[in-house]
Amino acid sequence: MAAFEPSSTMEETRNWSEMPDEIMRMILERLSAVEVLNSAQKVCRNWRMICKDPEMWKVIDMHHIRYTNYDIEKLTKQALHRSGGELIDITLDSFVTEDLLDYISRRSSKLKSLRLTNCLRITTFGLIRALKRLPHLETLHLSGIFSCSEHIKVVGQICPQLKSFRMKTQFLECNDAYAIAVANSMPALCHLQLHGITMTDNGLQAILHGCLRLESLDLHHCFYRNLDANLVKLCGDRIKDFKRPYFYDKMLDELCGDNVFSANDHFWLD
Amino acid sequence: MSKKTLTLMSKDKQLFNIEEHLAVQSVTIRNMVKEDGASSVIPLPRVDSETLALVIEYLNRQQAPEEDEDYVKKFVDERGEIPTLLELAQAALDLDIKKLMDAACMKVADLIKDFTLEEVREALRIENDRTPEEEKAIRDEFQWAF
Numbered sequence: 001m002a003a004f005e006p007s008s009t010m011e012e013t014r015n016w017s018e019m020p021d022e023i024m025r026m027i028l029e030r031l032s033a034v035e036v037l038n039s040a041q042k043v044c045r046n047w048r049m050i051c052k053d054p055e056m057w058k059v060i061d062m063h064h065i066r067y068t069n070y071d072i073e074k075l076t077k078q079a080l081h082r083s084g085g086e087l088i089d090i091t092l093d094s095f096v097t098e099d100l101l102d103y104i105s106r107r108s109s110k111l112k113s114l115r116l117t118n119c120l121r122i123t124t125f126g127l128i129r130a131l132k133r134l135p136h137l138e139t140l141h142l143s144g145i146f147s148c149s150e151h152i153k154v155v156g157q158i159c160p161q162l163k164s165f166r167m168k169t170q171f172l173e174c175n176d177a178y179a180i181a182v183a184n185s186m187p188a189l190c191h192l193q194l195h196g197i198t199m200t201d202n203g204l205q206a207i208l209h210g211c212l213r214l215e216s217l218d219l220h221h222c223f224y225r226n227l228d229a230n231l232v233k234l235c236g237d238r239i240k241d242f243k244r245p246y247f248y249d250k251m252l253d254e255l256c257g258d259n260v261f262s263a264n265d266h267f268w269l270d
Numbered sequence: 271m272s273k274k275t276l277t278l279m280s281k282d283k284q285l286f287n288i289e290e291h292l293a294v295q296s297v298t299i300r301n302m303v304k305e306d307g308a309s310s311v312i313p314l315p316r317v318d319s320e321t322l323a324l325v326i327e328y329l330n331r332q333q334a335p336e337e338d339e340d341y342v343k344k345f346v347d348e349r350g351e352i353p354t355l356l357e358l359a360q361a362a363l364d365l366d367i368k369k370l371m372d373a374a375c376m377k378v379a380d381l382i383k384d385f386t387l388e389e390v391r392e393a394l395r396i397e398n399d400r401t402p403e404e405e406k407a408i409r410d411e412f413q414w415a416f
Contacts, residue, residue, distance in 0.1 A: 027359075
């Protein structure tokens with residue numbers, strides 16, 4: 001290998017705004033929407049042009065950001081405006097209101113992926129109203145929204161292309177209706193995660209029969225009654241990535257004694 | 271049989287040898303080898319010798335570095351200076367070494383994300399070329415949202 005001298009003079013004079021746009025774009029794409037809107041787009045003319053391209057805004061992540069100093073709802077609207085209707089993937093945190101969800105659904109008919117975490121301000125009705133405008137949705141991840149099996153049926157019907165469904169909720173009664181609703185209304189699912197519901201073999205059987213394309217099934221945080229070891233084995237054989245319920249039967253009785261479902265418990269939030 | 275080597279030339283005309291089976295992790299070089307056997311020197315007119323030495327070090331790792339995410343991440347982490355990372359990203363772009371380019375860009379983004387505007391301009395030696403009219407246009411653009 002040839003020896004080399006560090007070319008310090010060259011480095012000192014290099015102006016990085018002359019870098020290929022492709023590199024700058026890759027760097028800017030890795031910043032959060034808030035970082036781009038609040039600062040990166042103001043750096044220079046070239047960066048501003050890159051940041052105005054709707055391609056940059058196909059994926060918007062507003063999850064886990066520090067939003068004490070600015071109005072996150074308004075920034076979300078700005079990001080959405082930049083996307084020019086091309087949005088395909090959005091993640092929103094507890095700040096989201098039904099109005100904002102409505103605003104997003106009216107402007108994002110191409111949306112494929114919607115993740116709402118800790119969304120205590122959204123009712124199932126508000127959610128369903130928005131979903132009706134999102135016929136291409138393939139991924140729906142929800143936590144913090146209280147819903148019943150009837151709602152799940154409706155969600156399955158209005159989002160026929162759903163491939164990935166994740167629900168963190170809290171169901172107090174032992175009831176398979178929830179799992180059965182998923183099984184009957186979401187036949188195209190490849191990935192399913194249920195968190196916080198209580199179910200038995202009947203619910204699991206329904207999922208196995210209804211969702212034939214499942215590649216992953218995560219019931220780790222479900223409460224399970226009358227666990228049948230054979231059925232669990234069948235799931236493991238059929239589904240590539242199967243996470244069995246952690247709490248079941250005797251363990252569950254002990255847990256209920258500790259009042260795991262108390263109102264102050266944030267178990268069902270992310 | 272001895273292993274075949276290729277010669278790469280940086281923009282400051284330094285020559286570097288590398289075994290062909292390692293060099294073809296670069297898609298650009300792989301295509302050249304496929305087309306004409308790449309018998310002569312391969313010129314890299316936008317890559318300086320210092321950066322090319324780093325790229326060679328990266329490619330010379332015996333177990334395919336492009337398939338080892340931890341190694342790629344560690345490699346760029348150890349070269350945490352923004353100018354080095356940008357040169358590395360551009361070299362990886364020209365040579366089409368995808369994971370290295372991704373990791374270098376990711377690292378730069380990580381480094382600048384908490385910077386103020388002025389700090390970003392300073393670190394990347396970018397001049398603020400916007401006119402006062404453009405500054406105002408940016409401020410006014412989203413007035414409707416406030």
